[in-house]
Amino acid sequence: MAETREFAASIGQRLLWLMDRYRGSAGALNEPMTWRLRGPLDIGALSAAVDALIERHESLRTAFLMRDNQLLQVIKPPASAGLAPETVCSGAGEQEVLAALEAETGSRIDIGEGPLRIRLWRLSPTDHILCLNIHHLAMDRRSATVIADELAMLYSGAALPPSGWQYAAWAEWQRDRMSGARLAELRHAWTERLQHVQVPALRQVSEAAAETGPEPDCVLGERQVSGLQRLAADVSAGLFAVTLAMFFALIWARTGVREPAVASVFDGRDRPEVADTVGFFEHLVLLRASVRADQPMTDLIAAAQAEIDFAAANGLPLHLLPPAAARLGGPDGARRIDDVVFSHIVCLDEPVEFSGLRLDHVPVSLERTEERFGLRVLFAEYPGQLVGMFHCAPKVMPSWAAGFGGVFSRLADELVERPSATVGRTTLGAGLRRV
Template identity: 30%
Template structure:
C-alpha cells in the first residue's frame, strides 16, 4: 500500500466489502465496480470553489479517503487523514459521440485502491459548459451514498468567495464504525437467526430459466451493454395506480410486474430474483457514506396460472420479510446457490430510491447524464426503475454474451405493457408461459 498520508485507523473489510474484493480480484481490468456519476454544468463555474468543495467532501466522509490492501488473503481498509482531491481537467469535443467516448474511457480506467477510491474529472466542453465526473469505487460507496454526496457537494460549493470552506460537520457514524459494529454482531451470533431465515427460504431455489442467446453463457470477460428508457406515461400511471389501490410500494409493485413478465417468458412459478437493500437500520447511518448495501435474493413463489394479485401478494410478503432480515448478504447464506448455470444473484431488479443523485450548485444549471453505454454491471441482467416527478425512467445493464440488445428492448416493452394490463385486469392470469 502507498503511504500517501498518515493512517488514522485500520480494520478488516465489512461483510459486503469482502464479496466486492473477491469480484475485483477475479475480474480485474475493466471493473464493473466503478460507480461513476456525470453532471453537465452550464454557467460560470468557479473552479477554485469546486476544488474546495471536493476537498471538504473528502474531509467529511472517511470512506472517500480510505485505501485498501489484501493482507494474508484478507481485505483490509485504512482510513487516512484528509488530503486534497486531484481534479483532472480535460478538453473534449462537445459532440455526443466524442463526449460519450471520453466518458467511457474514464469509467474503464482502473482504480489504484492503494492510493484512493475516488477520481474527479472536469470535461470542458465549451467556455461555460462542462461535465463533472465523480467516479468512486464500490468499496467506498453505494446508491444511498450517492444521494448523500450530491447533497453535501451542493452545500459545500460556495462560488465567488475565498474558496476556503469551513471544516464540515462529520456524520455521527463513519463507515468504519459501521463495519466494526457489523462485525461484532456477526461474530457474536446476533445475525444467526437471519442466516437461518435465508437458508430455509432459499433452499432449492432456482433463477428464472431465461433462454437469452441460444449459445447460453460464454467464457471470457463480460461484454457489458446498457439500455436506458423512459417508461411510457400509461405504464408509469398504471404503476402508480397499483401502488395506490393495493396500498403497496413502488418496489413491491414493480417487482411483481417484473416477475409477471418473467413468468410469461419461462413458465416458472418459483424463482429467485436479486435486489439491493439499503441496510441502514440505525438512524445514525442516514448520512454515512460507504458500501452498506446488501445483496439479497427474493424467492417469488406463485400458484399455477397466477393472477397479478397472486404475484403481488407473493412479492409483498417476501419484501416485508426481507426488510427484517437485510443484515446478511446473500453470499453468507449457507448453501444458497442455484443450479441453472448462473447463480441466483445474476438477475436483479431494483428501484433506485432513497436520497436522489440530484445536484444543485449555486449559479449553475445542473443536469445528470446517463452513464455511457457499456459501463457494465456485476450481474448478467440488472433492471432498475428510477421514479421521478415527471414519470419513471429506467436502466438495464446486461451481459451481451447472454442477452442481445433486441431481447432487452423487448423486455422493457413487455414490462410496460404488463404494467398497464395488470392494473386494468389484476384478477386475470398474467401469462400462459412460452419462452422468448
Template identity: 30%
Template structure:
C-alpha cells in the same frame, strides 16, 4: 493525524474475494456526475471537493491484504486525496460523452486510488464533473449523498457531519459478527432459499465460456402508466418496488413456465439511522424467492411479493454470498444471473437543476449507456414524467431479439395490470402471446 487502520466490512471482504480469486468483477465504479452551468472557478471546485473528502472518511480509504485479513486504511485529509483532472473539451457533447464512457470503464485501484474526479469544460459556462468512486468505498446510496453534499458545498453551505463514519459501521458490524447476532439472519435465509431453482432462461452458451459482452436495451413507460403505477401502489398500500418486482416475477413465469422463482436484488443495508448520511459500501445482494400461481389473481402474487420484500428488509444484514448456495440450490449457476433493481422514486422537483446561490445551476447527469455485470438485469428508473426501464444483459449469453421482446412484454404487463388489476395472472400474460 497519520493513517488509521480498521478491518474491512463483510461486503468489502466478499467483493474483494470475488474479484481477485474468482475472476468475477462484481465491483464496478460508482460515479456521481454533475452538469453545471455558470462560471465555475477552479478554486471553488477544488475547495468543495476537499471539503467533501474531508467530510467522508471512505473517500480517503484504501484497502490491502494483511495475510488472510483485508484492512481499510483511512488516511488523513492533508494534501487532499481526490485528484482533479481538468480537460478542455473542444469536440462538444459527443466528445464529452465519449470521455465519460471511458472514465466509467477505466478501473480504479482501491489500494492506491479509490476516488478520481474529472472536470470536462465544454465552454466557459458549461461543465460536467464526475466523482468516480470504487465500489469498495461507495454504493448507489452513497452516490446520492455525494451528489447532495457537493451541490451544497458548491453553494457555500456545509452539511451536518454524519454521526458515523464507515469505520464506525464496520467496527459495529464486526461486533455483531463476533457475538453471533448475524446467525439468526443466516438461518432465515437458509430456510427461505432451501431447494431454490434458478430460472431456466434461453442461454446461448454455457456459463463462463466467453468473456462477458455487455448489452443494453431500453424503453420508457409513459407518464400515464408511471402515474398509474404510483397511484396503484399507494391505493393498495404496497411499495412501488414490490409492484414492479411482482410484474417481473409474472413475466419470468410466462417466459420459463417455472412457478418457483428466485431474483437477486440489492438492499441498502442501512438499518441504523447513524449511517443514513454516511458514504461507504453498505449494500448487500439478496435473493428474493416467490411462487407464482397463474390461475390466481395478480393481487395474490403482489401479496406474496410484499411479504418476500418485507422479510428481506428485516434480514438484509447478511448478503447471499455468505450462504452455502451450492447446498441450497437445486440447479447449478450463479444466483445473480437474474437481477431486479429500482432506483429511488425521487420527488418531481428534484429532477430539475438547482440554483446554487453562487451563480451556478447544478443538475445530475445520467449517461445514456450502461454496463452489464449479470446475465439479465432489469432496472426501473422513476423519472418526473415517465419510468425508464433498462434491461442489461450479456450478449454472449442471451439473444438480443429475445431481450427486446422481454422488455416490450414488461410494458404490456404493466399496462394490462393497471387496466385489470384483479384479473387472474394468466389473463394478463395472455396478452403476450
C-alpha cells in the same frame, strides 16, 4: 498529525473486491459523477469544497490492502485533492474533452492508492466539466446524492450539519451483528425459505444470436404508473412490489417455474447514524415467490411486498448463506443464486444547484452491468414514468425474456384495467406460456 488507520473491510466490500478481481473489466466498478458547470466558476472555492468533502467522509480517502488473506480498509489522513490550475485544460475542444472524460471513467481506479480521482476540464472561462471518479468500494447510489448535495453546500459557503457515523464504524457494527447466534438465526430462517425455490435458467447462445436478441427496454407512462400506484396502495404495497410481481409472473409463464427466486440489490443503511454517510452499504438479497395460475395478481403483489419487507428486516447478504442454500436447483441442476438480478430504484431526478452556476449531468458510457451478472433487470421510477431496462451478459440470452418490453407494457395496461385478474388470465397466461 493524523495517522493512517486500518480496519477490516465490510462484508459487502469483501465480495465487491473479489468481483473486481475476477469478474470486472478495466473500469467495471467505477461510479463517476460528472457535471457540466456553466457560469463563472470559482476554482478556489471548488477546490476548498472538494477538500472539505474528502475530510468529512473517510470513505473518500480509504485505500484497500490485502494482508494475510484479510482485506483491510486503509483510512488516510485528510489531504488536498490537488484541484490545481494544471488540471484545467485551457483551449481544449469539446470533443477532445469528452473523449478524455470517457477515457478517465473507463480506466481502472487503483484502489490500493485510493478510491477517488478528480478531473476538471476548462472549455471556456464560463464552461467547465467536472468529474469525480469514485470506486464502488467507497460509495453507493445514496452516497452519490450525499456527495452532490454537500459539495454544492460547501461551494456556496454553507455550513454542514454534524456528520454521523463514519463507514468504518458501521462496518464494525455490521460484523458484530452478522456473527454468532444472530448469524445462525438468519441462516436458518433463509434456508427454510429457500427449500423449494429455483433460479430461472440462462442459456448460452452464439454472438450473432445475442446481437440480434430482443429489444427489451420499456417505458410506462403517467397513466400506467398512476394506475399501478393505485393498485399497489389497495394492497398496502409499493411500486417495487408491483414490478417484482410482474417479473415473477413472467418467469412462471415462460418457464413453468412455480417458485422462482431472483437476487436484488438492497440498501443496507439500517442505522439512522449512517443516513448521510458516504460508503458502500448495498448488498444482494434473495427474493422469491410462489406463483399459481388461479392466483389474483393483487395477491402476488401483496406477497411480493411481504418478501421485500422480510428481506429488509432480515437482510442476510447472499454470500453469507449456508453452502447448501447458496446454489439453488432447477430442472437441469444447481445454478448461481446471483445469475438473475432484479432491482427497482426511485429516481427523484432533483437538480443539483451550485451557487451562480447551471449544472447539467454529462452522460458517460459504462459497459459494466454484463460483467457482473448473467441477467439484470432494472426498473427506474421517475415522477410519472417507469423505465424498465434489461441487460444480459455476453452470449447469454434467455428465451423466456423475449419481447420483455412489450410484455410488461401490455401487462401494465391489463392490471390498470382489470386489477382483479388472475395470473393465468393475463396476457402472460393467455398467449405466452411455456415459450
